[in-house]
Amino acid sequence: MPTLWSPSSQLQGSPSDGVLSPRQKSVGSAQMALSPCSSTSLSCDDRNSQDTAEWDSPSVSTDEDSDFEDSSRRNVKKRAAKRPPRAAPVAKHRKKRSRIVPSGNGKKESVPPTNDLFDAVKAARCDMQSLVDEWLENYKQDENAGFLELVNFFIRSCGCKSTVTPEMFKMMSNSEIIQHLTEQFNEDSGDYPLMAPGPSWKKFQGSFCEFVKTLVYQCQYSLLYDGFPMDDLISLLVGLSDSQVRAFRHTSTLAAMKLMTSLVRVALQLSLHKDNNQRQYEAERSKGPERRAPERLESLLEKLKEFQENQEEIEGMMNAIFRGVFVHRYRDILPEIRAICIEEIGCWMQSYSTSFLNDSYLKYIGWTLHDKHKDVRLKCVKALEGLYSNQELSTRMELFTNRFKDRMVSMVMDRECEVAVEAIKLLTLILKNMEGVLTSADCEKIYSIVYISNRAMASSAGEFVYWKIFYPECEAKSVGSSERRRSPQAQRTFICLLLSFFMESEHHNHAAYLVDSLWDCAASYLKDWESLISLLLQKDQNLGDMQERMLIEILVSSARQAAEGHPPVGRITGKKGLTAKERKLQAYDKMKLAEHLIPVLPQLLAKFSADAENVAPLLRLLSYFDLSIYCTQRLEKHLELLLQQLQEVVVKHVEPEVLEAAARGLYLLCKPEFTFFSRVDFARSQLVDLLTDRFQQELDDLMQSSFPDEDEVYSLTATLKRLSAFYNAHDLTRWEISEPCSRLIQKAVDTGEVPHQVILPALSIVYFSILWTVTHVSESTSHRQLMSLKKRMVAFCELCQSCLSDVDPEIQEQAFVLLSDLLLIFSPQMIVGGRDFLRPLVFFPEATLQSELASFLMDHVFLQPGELGNGQSQEDHVQIELLHQRRRLLAGFCKLLLYGVLELDAASDVFKHYNKFYEDYGDIIKETLTRARQIDRCQCSRILLLSLKQLYTELMQEQGPQGLTELPAFIEMRDLARRFALSFGPQQLHNRDLVVMLHKEGIKFSLSELPPAGSSSEPPNLAFLELLSEFSPRLFHQDKQLLLSYLEKCLQRVSKAPSHPWRPVTTYYHSLNPVENTAEASPQGPPYSKKRRVEGPCRPQGKEPSSQEESLQLNSSPPTPTLTSTALKRRQSLRPVGKRQKGRPGPGPEMISSQQLSGTQRLKVSSAQSLQIHCDPSGSGLGKQLTRLSLMEEDEEEELGLLDGSSEEWQGGEKLLHSPSSSERGLDLLDTTELNMEDF
Helix, strand or coil, X not given: CCCCCCCCCCCCCCCCCCCCCHHHHHHHHHHHCCCCCCCCCCCHHHHHCCCCCCCCCCCCCCCCCCCCCCHHHCCCXXXXXXXXXXXXXXCCCCCHHHCCCCCCCCCCCCCCCCCHHHHHHHHCCCCHHHHHHHHHHHHHHCHXXXXXXXXXXXXXXXXXXXXXXHHHHHHCCHHHHXXXXXXXXXXXXXXXXXXXXXXXXXXXXXXXXXXXXXHHHHHCCCHHHCCCCHHHHHXXXXXXXXXXXXXXXXXXXXXXXXXXXXXXXXXXXXXXXHHHHHHHHHHHHCCCCCCCCHHHHHHHHHHHHHHHHHHHHHHHHHHHHHHHHHHHHCCCCCHHHHHHHHHHHHHHHHHCHHHHCCHHHHHHHHHHCCCCCHHHHHHHHHHHHHHHCCHHHHHHHHHHHHHHHHHHHHXXXXXXXXXXXXXXXXXXXXXXXXXXXXXXXHHHHHHHHHHCCCHHHHHHHHHHHHHHHHHHHXXXXXXXXXXXCCCHHHHHHHHHHHHHHHHHHCCCCCHHHHHHHHHHHHHHHHCCHHHHHHHHHCCCCCCCHHXXXXXXXXXXXXXXXXXXXXXXXXXXXXXXXXXXXXXXXXXXXXXXXXHHHHHHHHHHHHHCCCCHHHHHHHHHHHHCCCCCHHHHCCCHHHHHXXXXXXXXXXXXXXXXXHHHHHHHHHHHHCCCCCCCHHHHHHHHHHHHHHHHHHHXXXXXXXXXXXXXXXXXXXXXXXXXXXXXXXXXXXXXXXHCCHHHHHHHHHHHHHHCCCCHXXXXXXXXXXXXXXXXXXHCCCCCCCHHHHHHHHHHHHHHHHHHHHHCCCCCHHHHHHHHXXXXXXXXXXXXXXXXXXXXXXXXXXXXXXXXXXXXXXXXXXXXXXXXXXXXCCXXXXXXXXXXXXXXXXXXXXXXXXXXXXXCCCCHHHHHHHHCCCCCCHHHHHHHHHHHHHHHHHHCHHHHHHHHHHHHHHHHHHHHHHHCCCCHHHCHHHHHHHHHHHHHHHCCCCCCCCCHHHHHHHHHHHHHHHCCCCCCCCCCCCCCCCCHHHHHHHHHHHCCHHHHHHHHHHHHHHHCCCCCCCCCCCHHHHHHHHHHCCXXXXXXXCCCCCCCCCCCCCCCCCCCCCCCCCHHHHCCCCCCCCCCCCCCCHHHHHHCCCCCCCCCCCCCCCCCCCCCCCCXXXXXXXXXXXXXXXXCCCCCCCCCCHHHHHHHCCCCCXXXXXXXXXXXXXXXXXXXXXHHHHCCCCCHHHCXXXXXXXXXXXXX
């Protein structure tokens, strides 16, 4: 059987044949005469010689360094240049050489319809087979018109509105047609049918591919083996695929690849028919002479030859497509094209592995595994999945696997999760079908992925772990395939292997994530709670303490997964909810879990009651099964045992997690709808009575003793912790324990004799008492009761305020947290939602309390690295816990700010640490800043300025006014100011009044303290102008000019000007200079001048700017230039601004501002060039360029108001800013600063 052309083999031909077949002519013409705009001018053979290197480098032109032996080079029978004619030729249509439009009647042939086929495929309004049959009928009637219709369909599918006419078809070659289409193609929009948005184009690609597939299928017994039209179509697609026009290249590559896929299927069928015919021929020939039928033998031989010729025809077409399209397009610059090529070659290998599953084709997938685009890598991995899923095919890929295994293993950590998931699935298939290929080191890279947060990756890794570790052992211990899941020995083996894997992973606190990763593939093992429980209760089991603890964690995690139906915290499935089938399964699992656990849970609690780490998760099991089974199945005796064990656990332990789990479990049992509610309520009362009596006795002993011993303190602390945990979940108001706790706290505040470990639970008890009282408040509650509650709350806040100054940091933090929560609960938000009856409870903290809260925040949250304690000596998890605690404190304070409990100005204490503590608290401070701006934009801007003022004042008090700008702390302040400026976002017009106000207040602050009379030293706050310059890019040109004038008027109050300008003033002038900042340079000159700009030199240096130009009102609107093009504006060079051409001295500079500072002196700058504009006398500067672009037109000159510099006019301007006029909305934002849109 002839072998398909191998990419690494050389083109062979018979030197004796002087004439090529029409198909070879057409393919050769497409390869040798491509479009003039193609990306390469090499012929197919020449180009292919650059792509025939085997594995290591796709750009090497030789294959001497190949890792594989090219098996396809041996015994390759190439198709001859031209077949000899058949003895009895089958009637076929004309070849391409007879492509002449008939004109027997002398009439001009009409142009065939070009849009009908495209519109039908786009709309998909009929069956593709019917559509292709209709085209075939048209083609049989008029071959040329039918072929033109097909050609124009592909041209139109590229998005080209031009068509191929019959005259072009007759007179022009393929390359000339493609050149003409390229010249007529308009690619400005960048959208074409395959990439166009909209619902009408979503299904076009599928319909397009289906049309190509159906076309080949319907033509496989007729037109497919004619040189015309199929060879001509392939020639056209090869030429289009080499075009530089993306639409041509993309669409033609898709069509050629789908055409190739269909031809592969046809070739596979031909191969099967040929093999079947060969067997029939051999069977007939093996018969004896008397039984042999010569006619049948001759018929079979003739059919065998026909199959051979057809197969050669198909293989020739496939060779032409592969060499003309795939070899070049699999490394196209467009990732969509590369993905198409890789996806289709994977299909060829799967469907026709005999010809395509060899090293010469596999190398393309191997090379593309390193592609930089995720979609291409994803197609590569999926193509390999289809190959490795077949064990027969995978055995033929041993060399490929050895060559590219390292790359496939490394892709499990791909930065794109979707690619990583498929890579893990690929390795799972390799593990199943190729034994011994993956080493232990390869597998260990996947083991740890079961604990990551991405559930898709974790689940895929869990499946890999199951097939690598659990499946072989569990399958060996199975009785039979039908009973494998229920085999006790297999279940025990699974549990032992799971414990071993869990212990070796060193992630002992993440059992829930391990169970979730294995849930999809091993749920039946994990839900075998009976085996898990029996292993825990078994006396002669050899499990250690750590193994028992892990087994309990696995039991609880599997119960939670089955009962809740969603993964643990941090993993998201993407599913909105459970289906009906999943809900039914969830209810069944909860029932089965209850049936297994209810009888044995008391036994488990009794066995592990001494270990707090085991008891807490066991108590959490009450949350996961159906408690109603206690009454429906008459299991009250087990309930009694459970209540007894629960009481023993509470009395025995003081760990918070155990007490919280016990209180939570008892709360679940104390629901009034249960028939056993009275029994559980009685048990709860007994337990609370026991604890309360003990508390009263121990409290009296403590209050009477001046020096309590350690045992008394420990006993009272343990009792208070138990009561606090139960007060959190149960209403213990009727036991009246909050009042004694309040007296205990008061004594601690007054005398300081109460141990701090007693104060912590006492504070929580009083806090929970107030909250439970609030829950009972209703509209029928009397005013006296409301005021009594408020009095209790205020008294408790005073106690907490006193605790803020305690020496123990735990008491301070506890008091701060409780204060934050209480102030938030009793804030004005309390009456929102129609609860006006709660208005008497609203509480506003006094200024002293607000100040103490802010001071506490500074002392306990914004700590310097040296103040954090031991630093590196503390373990990482301890540092993380401390950071979480500090973040909790900061979040509580910020909520008080945003809900109006504290003055919003107090946010300056938080905002001034934004930049310094960005890594730890950046997200919290950013959200607070955003919410504060939504509450009051103006006040938020003032707070930002206040933060900078506070930092500047603190630095000046520490270091003095000299040399501030060189200090690292000042540089950090500039970074903070820059971050504040970025927080205003791109809404420049919306924030215009705020930025101007910020600059005005900043200038006032910089000159608020003047130097002594007669001194030339700079004001102490003058360096603040450098911080203010970070906000200048947010200003409009008019506002910059206005602020320049305002600054000069303020500087006139300085008694004596320096001989050289002060550096902060110079820096601030540069930031406000609209011409110095080239990114903001106005193309029409000063924004307030509407005079027509004329070409020529600038005005003389000595000419003063008019007062009208200097005194721009804030509410004035700059003119909008007509025909202003962003693209043109960006292309214009801004080099002439502020520069001189070489060898051409420009005229004298003009100063931006020349008003007098003190008498006769003018403000000067250190560098004259920094505040000057050099104009190009030759007219080649910016002004002349923009004049040529007609960016300006003559307008009437507007009269502008003068600015007298008084504060009244400033305030009037600010009022106008809050209500911008309609003309102000038409600001030319192209004349403003180009914003830097990075995250702040």
